[in-house]
Amino acid sequence: MAFFKRSHMRTLSAELVTPPDTPTGTSRRGFLAAACACCALPAFHSALAVTPGAGRPLHLKLDAAAQALEARMIGWRRDIHQNPELGNQETRTAGLVASHLRSLGYEVREQVAVTGVVATLRGGAGDGPVVALRADMDALPVAEEVDLPFASTARAQWGGVEVPVMHACGHDCHTAILMAVAEVLAAHRSELKGTVKLLFQPAEENLPAGEIGGAKRMLAEGAYSDPKPDVVFGLHMVSGLPVGTLGYCPGPAHASADEFRIVVNGRQTHGARPWTGVDPIVIGAQIITALQTIQSRQVNVDQPSVLTIGQFHGGARNNIIPDRAEMNGTLRTYDEARRAYMQRRVTEIAETIAKGMDGSATVHWERNGYPVTVNNPELTERMLPSLARVAGGDGLRMSPRSMAGDDFAYFAQDVPGLYFWVGIAPPGVDPASVPVNHSPRFRVDEAGMLLGLRASLHLVADFTRSGTIG
CATH class of the missing domain: 3.30.70.360 (Alpha-Beta Plaits)
Incomplete structure (x- = not known):
């Protein structure tokens, strides 16, 4: 495709880091072999010749901690999935998040943009940049049609009408992943340089009657203040990629809406x-x-x-x-x-x-439209080896731009941002046949969550140069 520019078909030499007790290039659940993914991957996703970035002992520690936390992370996700909340109504979810973060020693600010949570962790290994990570918490007015023991039967008011509520876009996963990120980073605080700021955001799916909320309102209410981030990272679970793969797109990645x-x-x-x-x-x-x-x-x-x-x-x-x-x-x-x-x-x-x-x-x-979500090209290029280290093999893929909108765009307007995608289509299944995000039959292969967790941890460690001397 003309979309894939030659400038991104490059090789960056370094070594691959694999989790402890994991065969090189493979693993259990979350570290699925790329070999089974390539057959199911649509042709418009391009596997790139990006060699993983050089590994450090800290990467191994973070991977081991992530793997040990996987079951609890999935448990958080299932609890949030069974108790979904619409935009600006995420009081239960925000309460779970804030309580968890406080128990880990974070500085926590609640009720940012109604139900948002902002948390700060200052590293103990010296000065460094400020890195922000964002997770959206809201669900959709969709009736779940997936047969799960933790399926949603919730209902709520939306625009003056009672509607069913479901996490049909993976925001339950995003919240649980960032909760796990928070725990792993807190446990390795002594080795962390700089500062980490966590943004648990409400109302990404927008609000009725043109109400302004979500990322735009969080920024207006000081989400980026004291201290202001140098960069911001975010992720999104997508059904168009097989589990075990990560996708990215430099430059405009999501359309305005x-x-x-x-x-x-x-x-x-x-x-x-x-x-x-x-x-x-x-x-x-x-x-x-x-x-x-x-x-x-x-x-x-x-x-x-x-x-x-x-x-x-x-x-x-x-x-x-x-x-x-x-x-x-x-x-x-x-x-x-x-x-x-x-x-x-x-x-x-x-x-x-x-x-x-x-x-x-x-x-x-309507005043609550979203601008274009732009992945800063320089930041994207700098962090590709980190994503390649986590994805392994041909698990890192350049993906086409999405016509879906995302208000991560506002966070990425203020500081350089990188927004990447985490595959959740079951292995061996054509992703094109899997129900898409926002479908009542949207289903997450939870094995993909560990990859999202590890990717977030590696991005923080690498951008802050944590685990290095000097």
């Missing part, structure tokens, strides 16, 4: 006498058709973007032309200039078409 609403006003009349009114449904149909020409005729196709109308409401009877119709849609781009341009053109096209057809239209862009 904006929701908009178009209200068309006409003039109500009898359906048998349309000439006596102004039909907002016909106006809306013309607007929808014209909006598709923005992508096909007005922007460079070398840069992908998506404009989708997902809802169209108008009228109450077959023989009444209503006075109003409403459309809702989403815009996804990989470039902030493209994002601003398309937002402007949507508004201009809708207003102009409506006026030309003797009606009117107003376009409302």
Whole structure:
């Protein structure tokens, strides 16, 4: 694919570190051999010739501690999965997190952006950079259809409506992994340089009625203050990668995500006498058709973007032309200039078409949209050997950009960020056949969690140069 640039097809010489009592290149559950993964991996994921970074004794200690903690980490994940909470409602989850962190000696701040938790651990091995790690805690309004002993039956209020609740995107795993990271780092505090800041974030899946929350609100409420991080790392479990693999994408990795609403006003009349009114449904149909020409005729196709109308409401009877119709849609781009341009053109096209057809239209862009999630290229290149050391063999894969949005983007705007993906599709199964994130049948192969834990620990150790002399 043209997406994979030659500059990233390189070899970085060093040695591979494997966990204690683990055959080289393989392991039990969490350290699955890459050999079984490559057959199931879609062709658009490219295995790279990145040699693992040189290992140090501290890496072995962190791996051993991670492996010893795996069962407890999975237990935390299952408990959170069975008790999911929607955005800004994560009081139980946040309480579990805060209590755990305090018991480990972290400086803990609660109720950041309603239910967020920020925790700080200062290393005991000398000065060094400040590294932030983020985990999102919220679930989705989805009814679980997976037969698990810890399946969710929870219900909650969302936008004034009672809905089922499920961790259908892996945030339960993210929270449990970062809780485990916190415990391992606290146990090795004497060997840790610099400072670690943990960000347990609410409301990544956004909030109803355009409410501002999540990462943007956490930053506004001082999540990055005292001290401000030098870099931020985050991870996400994905069904599109087999368990035992890690994925990454330098530069734009997740698209921006904006929701908009178009209200068309006409003039109500009898359906048998349309000439006596102004039909907002016909106006809306013309607007929808014209909006598709923005992508096909007005922007460079070398840069992908998506404009989708997902809802169209108008009228109450077959023989009444209503006075109003409403459309809702989403815009996804990989470039902030493209994002601003398309937002402007949507508004201009809708207003102009409506006026030309003797009606009117107003376009409302929700304030809680997400910008593009950009992986800092220099930071990504610097940390690739760390990810390769953990993934082993061909377990590190360059993945295509995702049109899904993620408000990790805000954290990565303030400081250089790296957001990577952890495979959770079962071994030997084509990931394309596995239910995707946000599906009611979304299922996590928990063996992938250990890889996410080890990757997070190695990134911290390597960026802070912990376990080195000088």
